[in-house]
Amino acid sequence: MMECVHVAVAVFSLLSLGQSAPATNCKSLIQPIQINGRDQLLGRWTFIAESTDIPGSRVLSKMFMGNSWLSSTAATQENVITTSLNQKMFGLCFSLTYNMTLENNALVLVIPYPSTAFLLNTGCPDCMVVFTNYTIGRSLYKGLQLLSRNKDTYVQSP
Ligand SMILES: *[C@@H]1O[C@H](CO)[C@@H](O)[C@H](O)[C@H]1NC(C)=O
Numbered sequence: 001m002m003e004c005v006h007v008a009v010a011v012f013s014l015l016s017l018g019q020s021a022p023a024t025n026c027k028s029l030i031q032p033i034q035i036n037g038r039d040q041l042l043g044r045w046t047f048i049a050e051s052t053d054i055p056g057s058r059v060l061s062k063m064f065m066g067n068s069w070l071s072s073t074a075a076t077q078e079n080v081i082t083t084s085l086n087q088k089m090f091g092l093c094f095s096l097t098y099n100m101t102l103e104n105n106a107l108v109l110v111i112p113y114p115s116t117a118f119l120l121n122t123g124c125p126d127c128m129v130v131f132t133n134y135t136i137g138r139s140l141y142k143g144l145q146l147l148s149r150n151k152d153t154y155v156q157s158p
């Protein structure tokens with residue numbers, strides 16, 4: 001399906017969180033934080049930035065930043081979140097809906113790729129920093145995404 005292909009690409013194509021923190025702070029920055037129930041994850045989240053080690057993702061990132069958002073609702077099962085990944089591109093809107101399961105303080109996804117996501121610390125109250133391990137084929141990749149409740153957080157770089 002064309003739409004799914006586009007959207008799956010978008011998942012990995014969103015930033016450049018290129019800033020490095022002082023070495024002493026790194027440990028707390030990469031320590032998963034406690035996810036206290038799924039409610040805090042629900043609602044609309046705009047992708048602000050993304051960095052992954054998936055080959056080729058950097059080039060595509062700029063195109064999609066600020067044009068993609070998640071829309072999450074509670075599924076009937078207590079630990080399941082139904083999420084739509086939406087993307088505006090070329091004047092069209094693409095959408096892919098999938099379920100995430102909250103297990104052992106991690107979000108487990110099967111679609112678009114088998115992956116496990118953790119929340120990391122952020123000083124921004126409207127933001128969510130997500131660290132994800134992806135399994136694509138036989139390879140493992142990592143990704144870091146910054147999402148915000150406030151879609152105006154995104155500032156297009158020149
Ligand atoms: C998500 O899970 C619910 C059950 O909690 C199911 O009814 C629904 O079809 C699933 N949606 C997708 C997109 O897999």
Ligand SMILES: *[C@@H]1O[C@H](CO)[C@@H](O)[C@H](O)[C@H]1NC(C)=O
Binds near residue numbers: 116
């Ligand atoms: C994800 O990555 C973290 C940190 O590299 C690692 O500790 C964890 O075992 C990985 N989880 C999976 C499911 O690959």
